[in-house]
Amino acid sequence: MRVYLPCTLPGLARALAAGELGPGPMAGFAVTPALVEWYVSGDTEELEYVALMEAARGSLRMLAADKADGFDAPARRVVVAAEVPDTAVLVSPDLNDRGRVRVLESVPMANLAAVHIDDLPAQEDVSAALSALSSADDGDDDAQFIVDGADAHELLWYATQEIPDLLT
Template identity: 35%
Template structure:
């Protein structure tokens, strides 16, 4: 089961430090493969709502075994990718339909440092 988790760069740094995405983070689970883009965009909109001002929307994508794991803490080893805006947006809420860039898990440190 694929799960899309709305977050921010600051929170992503905390998830990396903790080794897991906490259970309280807002999650979106698509009903099927065809609904994955809608889940991604819903998570992106929720990410924009988490930002108090300019920033980058961030969505963590993880594969979990089932609904119980989807609601629990998600170990970083379950994360398969991160989607984020390519640059800081002055008003992230004004761009709910813009596509996010795709980042492999090994690119997370560069994303957090601002290198990508």
């Protein structure tokens, strides 16, 4: 199963050093039956894009948590696309959690299919989204507009062999 795993640049560096992304369980997003049911008219590519964007929002939350802990990571969302055995993926039974999965074990670097990362110009909007995230969660429409502004930036696609270069 193709799974989209939220990450950060420091997290990606740790995965490269360890030879695997993990440990499990990890939150991820995939084309699940609930996502297919919700997005009735979409083809597989469109559904995978929805899962990718949900993972990008998860990456934003990881960056916010790092920031709250005083850890300064670059304000760039990172999503790792990986091929994970179906037996290692737990699909949420809650239809409101469309696309959400749990990857139960570490994912070897050999199972990564691609990495998606914000380009450098996105950092300003991602930083603003990080600052507005808490207020958006509390229902502030203006803050939600700022958070949604990060989604206006497409994540760039990189092959797995490019990961070392991305981290330098």
